[in-house]
Amino acid sequence: MIGPTWTVSSRGASVQRDIKDAISWRPSVFKMISYLSGHRRPKWPRLVTCCAVFFLFILLPTLGLAHEVRPAYLELRETTTGEFSVLWKTPARGEMRLALSPEFSAGHKTLTPFVTRRTETAAVQTWNIRTIESLRGQTIGIRGLERTMTDALVRIEFADGNSWVQRLTPSNPVGTVPVEQSTWEVAGQYSKLGVEHILLGIDHLLFVLALLMITRGRMHLVKTITAFTAAHSITLGLATLGFIHVPSQPVEALIALSIVMVAAEIIHTRHGIEGITARAPWIVAFSFGLLHGFGFAGALSEVGLPEGHIPVALLFFNIGVEAGQLLFIAAVMGVIAAFRQVHIQMPQWTQYIPPYTIGSVAMFWVFQRVSAF
Structure with a gap:
């Protein structure tokens, strides 16, 4: 039955049936109007997919470069x-x-x-x-x-x-x-260098974007970003102060490989197969964050630290990295909030575009960086 049924056997029965059918159809009509007018909010994966496509479009001209073109x-x-x-x-x-x-x-x-x-x-x-x-x-x-x-x-x-x-x-x-x-001038210089490094480091940004794509819920997001921050702060400090020495070329290749692995987990999740990355993304963020910290340390070693201000320079470089990372996350969340205001009907297959794009570019970096050994 797709609408009210009219009968001519009895005028009273016809009116009664008409009122009953109108009442039963009211919620469906309002539901359809809400859907067509865009008041119905898209699901989180669809929002993140739209956002990821948006940022990949912006980053596309530099995706093949990452840290390879240096100043x-x-x-x-x-x-x-x-x-x-x-x-x-x-x-x-x-x-x-x-x-x-x-x-x-x-x-x-x-x-x-x-x-x-x-x-x-x-x-x-x-x-x-x-x-x-x-x-x-x-x-x-x-x-x-x-x-x-x-x-x-x-x-x-x-x-x-x-x-x-x-x-x-x-x-x-x-x-x-x-x-x-002065000490504050050193702090300002190195915090600025930290911000510039993370915002110009396309590989680090893609890793953070991939984490955002696989993380669901505000609390999981806070845990994941906190774990990533804590992990790379540890290895950044240890490597910069000389307690750990790791060759830079293998580190850069492994950073690219970490992006490939998270992109693969996103694809598995889209197919309904949830691994440890989807269930507890903060564990993976902490593990790979240790690796990314060595990458930050490599960049800082190229600049060096001032003899009389080593603790200040190291601290504020790390603060700059965190500030740049939070700026990027805020931009992503801002785009997601904007997409919430409009209804975008996207085919199911489009949810695979961001992870496959991220994974393909990262795999290119893996081969490129391994060949440079």
């Missing part, structure tokens, strides 16, 4: 008063390299000839200079940086143990070396 790197180490050994790394692809060069406002003299060698991803030059005046209070810039889409990391290590680190960008290719650096 230019300039390092000056003061050997004796006024004399520095210079290390200059420029991003390169084969024989092609970016046309970048360092510039110093302080007068200086080159003491040794340039020695150049090449790696798979960079051209590396070393030489020694003597400055006519102190670098403190002077500016250091990267010529040509404004015409690129890359950044340059500058680090100066003075003979007295103090150091200065600054990330230069195409929009701000010049930095000023402070005469004296």
